[in-house]
Amino acid sequence: MWYFVSPQIVFGEDALSALEELPGRRALLVADPTLLRLGTVERVAAHLRKAGLETAIFAEVEPEPSLATVRRGAAVAGDFAPDWVVGLGGGSAMDAAKAIWVLYERPDLEPAAINPLQRLGLRQKARLATIPTTSGTGAEVTWAIVLTDTDEQRKLGLGNRENVADIAVVDPALAASMPPQLTADTGLDALTHAVEAYTCAWHTDLTDGLAQRAARLVFDHLPEAVANGANLVARERLANAATSAGLAFGNAMASLAHAMGHALGGVFHLPHGRAVALCLPYTLEFAGGESPGRLAELAALCGYGREDEGAAVRAFAEGIRGLISRVGNPLTVAAAGVNRTAYEARLEKLVDDAFNDTQMLTAPRAPSYDELQRLFLYTYEGRPVDF
């Protein structure tokens, strides 16, 4: 028994106009200060006002949003009493919006208590809409919430399937203004979601097709979107890839690259997409060393098929490294700018945090402590995994 959850998804050119059909009286828009400054918040608010919704704005979400930020947002929601919470932005803003909505509905909960094991009883006060301005996180369609415990320098993987959005509006025009670096980071995040959703222990028939298609779309369109951001065809295909990958991993799971990437992001503040993608070739080599079957299958679908399954996995890992290089991203933790001494000093914490990340549960090959430590070292140095 398992579930497949999804919002209603409005996607493609002019999808934002669907906001004009939202019923209700008040909407709280949750975003970050940059989108406020760029006028994107106002652009969305104008659509909400056309629906007759009085609109308030909480534009204080920082990258890697903290528990304190979502508590502040929930207090704003409590005062404003919206019947829609609208998350606008990248994964940080949308995840913050999910948490703010949950805490507005359930002020008795601590943010860290938002877990998948209990009934939350949401939708008594409001509903949730999500609007991505990047193409990668998939947060518009997932129920996962990643917040940062700033005291412990640790990312918290939270969420409950009830807190999936009611409606996700994926308008590729919103992502068209992303600079190349952000396009690369988020696009590689989508690729990592797709690959890990396909290969993780909780994949299902309902998620496999979405993951396959999403991986292929990223290979085919990310380099063009990075090189020529004005190419709206590439932008739209990447937006679709990100949402498809989000549906896939949101209903399966991710795995080892995400566990390691979360740990790296928590300690060294690497952007999420950059961190998980640079780990991905190494974790594929590691997983493929034991059971290459599904990885080889996905490799073939992405153009890296080989007679020998192990060779296919290695070619796929190299293909991903090639894509990462082509879009200008680092292939190693060292190249991402992390000092070796600092890295070694935090290695034990990295290993512990990765082990206690929920994504570790579904790794197709579970590493031992020693193996995970070696994986972190290989990922630092850029050594293909040989164990």
Next chain:
Amino acid sequence: MAFRLPSSEWIKELSDQLNASDSYARAAKDWEGDFLFVVEPDEGYVETAYLYLNLYHGKSPGAEQVASADAKQTAYVISGPYKIWRRIVEGKVDPIQALMTRQLKLVGDMMKVMRYPKAAREIVACCARVPTEFA
């Protein structure tokens, strides 16, 4: 030798497996909290069984079958029908998925338990190492 599920012998063997596991010891080095596993009756098992498992700082200091839910006041209670427990021990159902779909119900500090996924995985691995015969 196989141990019958549910029984005192089975839960004690699980406790022994945990105490022999370095991976569990490290994953649960800070864990404090005992469990009561409640096996509810269904078509495969007609009684309710209560299995107590103490877990503390990476070790399992004790385990036994007890007569009732009141026999031990534990930090956590996980309950579910016999067929789900059986499928978990057989490796056919992931216990985390069983909790997420509420085929198993957990009572206790969920914030705390969610921070130890590696320890949960190690417990499942130890379950798989207990030679089991089913009631």
